[in-house]
Amino acid sequence: MKNNLTYDYIIIGSGAGLIVADAALEKGKRVAIIEQDRFGGTCLNYGCIPSKMLTYPADIIQQAKHARKIGVNFSRPSVDLHNIMGRIKELQSKSKIMAESYAKLPGCEVLIGQAKIIAANQVKVFAGDKERILHGHNIIIATGAKPNIPAFPGNELALHYRSFFEHLPNKPYPRLVILGAGTISCEFAHFFSTLNTKVTIVGRSGTILKSEDGDVQTAIIQCMRVAGVSFLLTHRFDKIEQSENEKVVHLTNTTSNESIKIPCDEVIISAGVKSTAPELLDPAVGVELDRNNYIVTDKNMATSIPGIYAIGDINGHHMFRHTANQEAKILVDYLFEQKQSIINYQAVPHAVFTTPQIAGVGQTEEQVKKSGIPYKRGMLHYRDVAYGWAMGYGDDDDGGFVKVLTDQNNRILGAHAIGYQAAALIQPFVYLMNTGDGSLTPLLSSQPIHPSINELAAWAAESLILIGGKN
Template sequence: MNNKFDIVIIGSGSGLMIMESALANGLRCALIEKSKFGGTCLTKGCIPSKMLVYPADIIREAQKSDRVGIEFCKPTIDWQKISARMWEQINYSIILEKNLKKNENLQVFNGTAEFTDRYTARVKLNDGGYSPEIQSKMFVIAAGARSLVPQIKNIEKTGYITSETFFGDDFPKKPWDSLIIVGGGAVSAEFAHIFSAFGTKVTIIEARPYIISTEEEEIRAFAEAEFKNNSIDVLPNSNIIDSKKSGTKKKLYVENTITNEITTVEADEILIASGIRPNSDTLHLENTDVKTDEKGWILTNEYLETTQSNVYALGDINGKYQFRHKANYEAEILIHNLFSNDTKKAAYYNAVPWAIFTHPQVAHVGITETQAKNLGKKYWVGKNYYSQIAGGVAMGITESSTDNGFVKIIVGEEKTILGAHIIGPHASILVQPFVYLMNANHKCHKQDIRKRNEISYPPLGSYMPINDSMIIHPSLNELTAWAISNINWAN
């Protein structure tokens, strides 16, 4: 076997995009993957989880259908069918792997990459032993991240699952009767929605004073109130001091950091969803010039270049937002820079969209009002509620509905959009136009296009294109568009 390659790619998530372009350009490639092919999103993240989220959404909608004059019997859950649809998506990785191994210009290694020198690596093979050393003048590290398991007394004896093991050997044969989720972020919020809708008693334990801490303060509070309305217990300000298994049940002993009161929470299973850590610790980067920060995230510049020449890092492992759409964006930047003769492109993160597929759905782009205030920005706020538009009223949402969600728009000087925050039906769709508008401002600025007196169009990144456009009526687009009319310019 020829062990010299034009490019070595570590990780088969967004790394596959680099691989495809490298092969299209006639390069000899090595691909190293320790797990299922397709990365976290395909095999243990955003795609399989949505196979569970959508049925949960339907259940929640059915529970509220009486407000529009439709009543359903209690839904029957076919867990086997739901599970089969999910596994069908995950198992696409098997087809993917088989097809990759048919390519004559690609050598696939099943195992964990370990650098032995600056441009030399070996693979700790999944079936035992090591591969011969492989060499390349170019490495792309897209090795991702994994669940961070906090230090909890006796937790290994007690037992727990993570999102990785859930979409693997620990997938339940039926929904649990009860579930404890440690952590209150996006993963926690989605799993809480899924299993509470399926009838599981869910308890969220969060060390911070609130859940989904990345969100606008009002949206955090709204989401937590709706969780409680859906019988999800939320325990903020909580420190887990011990754990124990008692028969078929698992117990966590939780201390409230405000009152010092200790309570016992018991459930069939414990899901750890308290954050992630980078997989850089498996790569033996000490044998290279690639540097990481204090938490292990690989340091990169705006061109995705690491501190070692011709070694690049993208996706979760560089610590700049852990989203597949962000990783895909970085892959496109890197493809352009590696395989094009055009001017190098830089990656920028001014308009990274977030979405949490919980119930109610949550999405945002840009900064929160608190962040705008802390940054000393001059800003104005506009809000609009679902109950204030015909589309929301048609869905049965009234001013007194507990799920009367809203959009909150934060604008700055020159009518620029600083942030858009939404909670309610289809939030992930409604936020996307603001991403386009905010990104337009960024492109204008970075290309150094100067504003001239004769220019008659509004500043790029402005909300004015929305303000000056026709809005389909009656549609949920009115929720976001009309929020601009509600901006309180007096404050």
Template structure:
């Protein structure tokens, strides 16, 4: 006989487990089905362990530049196995934390491979055993996986996806990174700081193509200065194992095709939603290029089937998945949550320097027909940034000249992934330039640059 619940969630990533906790808080009887590890890709193989690696490379960079801070550090080196081990321990600690949260919130965890067999019914395969579940509502939160090159599947030896790049058994000497989105740039930054010779290939005209053009241009110069070779407007026509490495056929802007050998390659060209073989086709759940189509609350076209997170499409971000989970379960429980507003979802890249943004780029705002006021303030004008030895970067704000609405904010530099939340809150509260100008910012802080950028949009900057 099937176990019965108010809600069953398929997938325990940052969308699934957060939705489970909120549903339990709202009084629903909840089960969550997971085929691998609680916390999903983000916690175990994405957001968290990569930040642990990037923290290591950041410290290593500071050690190599200790003299600029009046310090001495001799015989600097690293143990790759210990670097990876620290990252895995961080992921393991948080995985254990999610297990504790499930127990605390009385969420039933069902381990195994889940399939939706009918509306309100799931089968979970646990080796030779099958467990049947029934629920009034099912949320699909199965996430996504790395996209392979059609002509060169990752082998884990010399051709890597992000999962392989997080647990290297050897340090690349000459690394090719294919794709310059957040994942590609983060790994390029990590391996470059750890001593690899890094090349990034990007088909589009600029790196970090979803960011503001000025941010992309700044990052191009910053990464090039660090020694990373950037090939934009460049395609990859072939990639194959060759000896102890890989040989890449690279088509340059001028149409010329060259061959170059690398010790390793990381494929970072996007993701594929995990929608296959989970029973959606038989139920008639509508998809778009594999992504489940939903409304602003997470409802699909099939009654009783909801979906959240990467499986529903861009932006493919953990915090977007979590918020979608909250909205969905509050709606399921009879509440009246606001629909998801993707324009208020911040994007962050944890490279060196960091990149963060929310809302429209200047170009997108112009395309939309807005008359703009744009402010920009450099890190070199900020006392805290100079004191930290992090004086490269800028903060940019884009306003509607007629209403004062904050249309977008774009940052590049030290700790901007923390600073961006100030602008996210401002947009959520529908703040105008007037409130931001009258806000008192602590001194000395990096956040003062946010204030100065706003003032600069209206010709009132004090320190620049």
């Protein structure tokens, strides 16, 4: 293999990094794209998109069950798991097509292998038993993060989100234990519980989705229990054993110190992610890392070493593809347009694709209370708007809610939703928090379509009540 080739931009990672690659190629720059795994990154192959190919069919089944309340009856829905998994495999097959299409672009070279940054302008690429050294004027790190696998005996017997999507099941698991209680855990639980799998979520914090607003946590736990999901939320993972016909998960209750065993057919570890920086960076290069080994960047996505930049999960700001995309756009503006763009990390939205759906932006009510400032709260349930009535929500089922939190001057501090299309309902608050002074005033003076689900957000904003201050 040829050494000592020089590129204008060496891009490590083919997820959000492709946004920078596209901009560089459009400017006629020489670009190398290095990917150690499937081209297209985590989102395409193991994350955002394939996981929604699981949760959306589950949503349809749940909607079919709810439809009885509004006078629509279906025969019992059946799931064609082969079809669902086939769609995911078809999606993943696009990875090779993408890699080939980029490799054909003028000025672009695609390398499949493990990258190691060995100097401020040098990257060593390991491909099988071969090595190659690339020289670049600029290095863009967009490698994402990797699954965090806690150290305990038998952890190799479990799947994690990447290995699950690498080895898709051909039939539902009768019994599934999920170690971890975050977003990925809840989405897996949503899908498999809909297939009548007996799902148990195990966590240590006493709740699930611990970064969510407390009212959201309470509501989703109740809904998931109705769907048949069990929770053990004050338990430590001790070990996993394999018997002849099943796996056995050993846990300890951290409150009572009681040991329990859970027999199951499969275990998925979903205990967050961790940085890939230690294996990517030679320490001698001197790129600054934070205490969790994520790369420290400035407002332009520049690292402590000139010419090296980091976007996406690897910089530890927020583990969302939309954040990585926005950081890539900021870097493109800086590198190619000499324009200073900004990202508001206090207004990064997120969603959990369960039924009901969850979404939020900004501070939770618990965080606002802890700050000690007077604040306003507005909260409205689906049953409180006309379209919610049409959907069948009422006294026996409120359908979820939208909550908005502001300071005394109506500047948005946070907004949270749980229910049908929560991710869409939260978006107006995201727009407002990223424009001007983040005031709620434009929403208060706007006209939501009647009757539509959009009235939830608007009327929640109109229902603000001052908490901890004087009206």
